[in-house]
Amino acid sequence: MKLELRFFASLREALGVSQESIATPESIKTIADLRVHLAERGLPWSDVLADGKVLRCALNHHMVDASTALEDGAEVAFFPPVTGG
Numbered sequence: 001m002k003l004e005l006r007f008f009a010s011l012r013e014a015l016g017v018s019q020e021s022i023a024t025p026e027s028i029k030t031i032a033d034l035r036v037h038l039a040e041r042g043l044p045w046s047d048v049l050a051d052g053k054v055l056r057c058a059l060n061h062h063m064v065d066a067s068t069a070l071e072d073g074a075e076v077a078f079f080p081p082v083t084g085g
Contacts, residue, residue, distance in 0.1 A: 002072060005078070055080065
């Protein structure tokens with residue numbers, strides 16, 4: 001499956017990349033699977049995308065949860081949690 005990835009704010013800074021096109025193995029079916037797959041790249045990916053870290057995700061510009069199924073050609077965006085003052 002081909003995906004367009006986007007990383008925002010502190011995630012972009014920590015990873016050193018704002019966007020990326022990737023082809024995933026067939027075993028990657030959900031946002032959660034994708035997150036684990038990316039974390040397996042090693043540092044800094046494993047720190048930024050660690051299982052305990054709270055992240056927001058969007059699929060094709062719609063906020064979704066980790067169990068959401070991926071679609072070929074989709075855009076997946078990762079955001080840090082937003083705080084206000």
